[in-house]
Amino acid sequence: MLSEERIELMTKLSLFEKREEKRYLRISKYYRSDYIGISLLKNFFAVTIAYILILALFVIYRMDHVMITLNELKLRPLTFKVIAGYLCILAGYSVITYIISSLRYKKAKKSVESYIEDLKKLDRLYKNEAVGTRHKRPGGDRR
Incomplete structure (x- = not known):
């Protein structure tokens, strides 16, 4: 028998899996510190490469100076100026990366916890329906 509540719940779960599964379920597999650490490591390499490229362009542009x-x-x-500039930019972007990663992790954890609660609720609905159909006798309630 189809339950309207169960169908709504299954639709909600399916939409979450289609839209957010790749991003949120992947994030929630990590510990918070690991996820933020990986983000900061990516940030370090990205900032370093970008700074070297910008510095090279600046040197080419201001070759006379x-x-x-x-x-x-x-x-x-x-x-000193080159290293201080690099450290300031790295520190600024690292703070921004830390904040963004923390917020993303918090949002992902909250969404996945809600997803898991909905899965548990769906499981309870299935179990309740199975218990209800087991107690019914075939052919009515004749004794």
């Missing part, structure tokens, strides 16, 4: 600085042997201040 770089050559003058190198000729005057002002390498220590130049090196």
